[in-house]
Amino acid sequence: MKKILFIVAILFFWDGLAQVNVTSGKVQRFENFSSKFIDARNVDVWLPDNYSANEKYAVLYMHDGQMLYDATTSWNKTCWEVDETAGKLQLEGKTKKFIVVGIWNNNTKRHPEYFPQKPFENMTQTQRDTVTRQLQKAGRTTEEFHPYSDLYLKFLVTELKPFIDKTFSTRKDKNNTFIAGSSMGGLISMYAMCEYPKVFGGAACLSTHWPGTFAVENNPVPETFLTYLKSKLSKIKKNKIYFDYGDQTLDAMYPPLQQKVDVVMKENGFTETNWMTRFFPRTNHSETAWAARLEVPLLFLLGR
Secondary structure, three states, X not given: OHXXXXXXXXXXXXXXXXXXXXXXXXXXXEEEEOOOOOOOEEEEEEEOOOOOOOOOEEEXXXXXXXXXXXXXXXXXXXXXXXXXXXXXXXXXXXXXXXXXXXXXXXXXXXXXHHOOHHHHHOOOHHHHHHHHHHHHHOOOOOOOOOOOHHHHHHHHHHHHHHHHHHHOOEOOOHHHEEEEEEOHHHHHHHHHHHHOOOOOOEEEEEOOOOOOOOOOOOOOHHHHHHHHHHHHHHHOOOOEEEEEEOOOHHHHHOHHHHHHHHHHHHHOOOOOOOEEEEEOOOOOOOHHHHHHHOHHHHHHHHEO
């Protein structure tokens, strides 16, 4: 009986590894990872080549997990190529050893899960109504908009992180725990570190979607996010934060907004030791663009 259970366990483990095609390392999938706070979703954990339980690894949590490793399975047939870049940097000894936890988004619920909740709740009712109308016009919701990103972060911090730390050989402290994403994933990464500065020691926010909606005129969101960020900067000065942006397609909205953020960062004493903003001219809003520059934030957060 024990032998049968052992074989079943091995088959389950290898089935998890076989579902994602990678060029470096291997991915273990945890399907329909359940939560008390949000809907279940898949979690794909990338382990570098020669991963060993005898060593300890930093952990990078990344949003939009279905877009990270395998372009053949993503909706637009592109991906971040995280396995290739992370594997290369570790092989060359340019970063500390780390694993990547890819948390899948929940499709139509992505916007309310990733939209920073406390800034939204600090808006007036008129401003909230404006946000709802703008998101309805953009096809992101058909109902009144209510973000619940605080629950998403509770899932990350109180359910997923303990599971990852128990299942894999990790360094659990904040200086070895990072979070990253793009667009709305950039926003929730910023928000995660601001809300949990003792959990996440660094955040990479690529093509951060400061507009929150998809409108330029009469949009209260950017200033609300900026006010929130200002209120939190004193608490994250011992952490690291990375921003970047392009100027094509959706990224065309970002330059003036990111530049306002940069002014605030400088005014609050952030320097190249704990903050980086990079502008990538003539680049668009896509996984291909983020894959091409992923090395930059990885070196900033995890570099030796």
